Amino acid sequence: MPEQLPVSSTLSDAHSVAIIGAGLSGLACGHQLASQGVKVALFDKARGPGGRMSSKRRPSAALDLGAQAFTVRNERFANKVAEWQTAGCVAIWPTSRYQASASGWQTHNDDQLRYTGAPRMSAVTRHLADTLNALPNAAITLETHITAFDKTAAGWQLHDTNGSIHGPFDVVVISAPPPQAKALLAEWEPTLSAACEAKPQRGCWAGWVIFEKPLPPITQVAPAWHTVHTQHSVLRLASRNHTKPGREHQPESISLLAQLDWSDLHIESDGESVAQQLLEAFVSLLPNNTKLPNVIELGAHRWRYAQPAQAGQQAYLYSTSGLALCGDSFKGSRVEDAWLSGDELGKALLGRSV
Numbered sequence: 001m002p003e004q005l006p007v008s009s010t011l012s013d014a015h016s017v018a019i020i021g022a023g024l025s026g027l028a029c030g031h032q033l034a035s036q037g038v039k040v041a042l043f044d045k046a047r048g049p050g051g052r053m054s055s056k057r058r059p060s061a062a063l064d065l066g067a068q069a070f071t072v073r074n075e076r077f078a079n080k081v082a083e084w085q086t087a088g089c090v091a092i093w094p095t096s097r098y099q100a101s102a103s104g105w106q107t108h109n110d111d112q113l114r115y116t117g118a119p120r121m122s123a124v125t126r127h128l129a130d131t132l133n134a135l136p137n138a139a140i141t142l143e144t145h146i147t148a149f150d151k152t153a154a155g156w157q158l159h160d161t162n163g164s165i166h167g168p169f170d171v172v173v174i175s176a177p178p179p180q181a182k183a184l185l186a187e188w189e190p191t192l193s194a195a196c197e198a199k200p201q202r203g204c205w206a207g208w209v210i211f212e213k214p215l216p217p218i219t220q221v222a223p224a225w226h227t228v229h230t231q232h233s234v235l236r237l238a239s240r241n242h243t244k245p246g247r248e249h250q251p252e253s254i255s256l257l258a259q260l261d262w263s264d265l266h267i268e269s270d271g272e273s274v275a276q277q278l279l280e281a282f283v284s285l286l287p288n289n290t291k292l293p294n295v296i297e298l299g300a301h302r303w304r305y306a307q308p309a310q311a312g313q314q315a316y317l318y319s320t321s322g323l324a325l326c327g328d329s330f331k332g333s334r335v336e337d338a339w340l341s342g343d344e345l346g347k348a349l350l351g352r353s354v
C-alpha cells in the first residue's frame with residue numbers, strides 16, 4: 001500500500017497542492033481536492049487540457065486522436081459519467097463495430113456500452129477544467145512545461161521552461177505518463193522514480209483523414225459502420241468521427257490508429273509518411289473496386305507514451321516527501337482507470353475512504 005503523507009494528519013483547506021498534468025487523472029484529483037477546500041494549482045504543457053483525451057479541431061471536422069470511446073465498469077465512475085451526460089459533454093455511441101480480415105468484414109459487436117465525448121472527446125476534460133477553474137481555490141495554467149522541483153523550507157517549488165517559479169506547495173502530484181514523471185522525480189524520490197521505471201510505455205501513431213464526400217457503401221456492411229478492427233500489420237483500428245454524437249453534420253473523417261508493434265518500430269518516422277501508410281492500410285481493407293472520394297486532409301500524431309506495456313496494480317503512489325503519482329498506468333490503461341486513479345489519490349490525500 002502507498003505510504004502515508006508527511007502532513008501531520010491529512011490535507012485540508014490550509015494546504016496547497018500542485019498537479020502536473022491536466023489530463024483526466026490530474027483533473028479528477030484536482031476536483032476531489034478542491035471540492036474539500038484544498039488550494040489546487042494544475043499545470044499542463046499543452047495548449048488545452050485533456051492529454052490523451054484530446055481532439056484535433058479542423059475547420060470542417062473534430063477528430064479524436066487519443067481515446068476513441070470508453071467503457072464503464074466501476075460504480076463510482078458510472079455515477080460520474082451519468083453527471084457528464086447530464087452536463088451534455090458525454091453521450092452513448094451506439095455500437096456498429098466490424099473486424100476486417102482476409103475473408104472480409106464481420107460484425108464485431110459485444111455487450112459493452114460505449115461512451116464518447118460530445119461533440120468531441122476533449123469535451124469531457126474541457127468540462128472538468130472549466131468547472132475546476134470556476135472554483136475560487138483552483139486554477140489551471142496551460143502552456144507551462146514543468147522541468148524541475150525544488151524543496152524549500154516553505155514547501156515544493158516548481159520550475160518551468162520559461163524560467164518561472166511556482167509555489168510553494170505542500171504536495172506535488174505528477175499525473176504525466178511514468179517516463180515523463182520519472183525524469184522529474186529522479187533527483188528527489190528514488191522509490192517513486194523506480195516505480196515509474198517499472199512502467200514502460202508503448203508508443204502509438206494516430207492518423208486522420210478527412211474526405212470531401214462520404215465513403216461509398218461496402219457490400220454487407222452497415223452504411224453507418226462506426227469502427228473496424230484489423231490484424232493488418234500497420235493499422236489496428238479505423239474509427240469514423242462523424243458517426244459520433246454531435247458530429248453528424250461533419251464530413252467523413254476517420255481516425256486511423258496504428259498497431260503498437262508497428263508504432264514502436266516507426267516512432268521516429270515523419271508524420272507525413274506515417275499518415276500515408278495508415279491511409280494505404282485502410283484502403284487495403286476496402287473492396288478492390290472501391291472509388292475513394294478526394295482527400296481534403298491527411299495527417300498523423302505521434303503519442304510517444306500512449307499506453308502502459310503492462311496493467312498497473314496500485315491506483316496511485318505517494319511518498320513521505322510530499323510527492324505523489326497518479327495516471328491511467330497505475331490502475332490500467334483506459335479512460336476509466338485514469339479517472340479512478342486521480343479520484344482515489346485525491347481521496348487518499350484527504351484521508352477519505354474510496
Ligand SMILES: Cc1cc2nc3c(=O)[nH]c(=O)nc-3n(C[C@H](O)[C@H](O)[C@H](O)COP(=O)(O)OP(=O)(O)OC[C@H]3O[C@@H](n4cnc5c(N)ncnc54)[C@H](O)[C@@H]3O)c2cc1C
Binds near residue numbers: 022045068144303329
Ligand atoms: C491513441 C490512443 C487511443 C486510446 N483509446 C482509448 C479508448 O478507446 N478507450 C479508453 O478507455 N482509453 C483509450 N486510451 C487511453 C486514454 O486516453 C488514457 O487512459 C487517459 O486519457 C490517460 O489520462 P491521464 O490523465 O492518466 O494521462 P494524460 O492524458 O497523458 O495526461 C497527462 C498530462 O500531463 C501533461 N504533462 C506531461 N508532462 C508534463 C510536464 N512536465 N509539465 C506539464 N504538463 C505535463 C501532458 O501534456 C498531459 O496533458 C487511448 C490512448 C491513446 C493514446
